[in-house]
Amino acid sequence: MLKKPTSSESSRQADIVPLKDGIKALLKAYRLQGKLNEVTVVSSWERIMGKAVALKTQEVYVSNRKLFVRLSSAPLKHELVMAKTRVMEIINAEIGEQVIQEVIFL
Template structure:
């Protein structure tokens, strides 16, 4: 049987947690922004609530702008009046300023 020397176990110094490895990979390939956009779109109901989500037809990003298509004119007007607050809620949920502007359609 072979005895193992210390150099065989030296790789442990290079071991990083999976979460940190994935974050480094996303940063290296500049994908973190896209991941955040996908997170916002997929979490729209949880972030804004079920009542808003039921009247939401479509949510998508284009050029750091969040586009939200709504089926209710009164809700559209209410959210338009509070769009800076909505952007703050979304940005705090993500942890960075991903939403520069919101356009309600």
């Protein structure tokens, strides 16, 4: 014999949200989404820019919505400085929102 759901069981069904939505709400509530996006930018640098650039990259970090990249190659640095706006667009497109406002090559 099947048991009829009681009112408390059916109200629990209404409280169920997908895990993805729950995590998004949690990140928003604790204001962690921005920091998570910054960490994602740094960890995705090699995938976004390619292996050749990553091999000549010594350091990547984000501070105050600015991406700082230390390179070991002066010619590569010059080339990326000339394409700074495009680099920023590619990174922000990858993340899906305006995370980086400026890129600084060191």
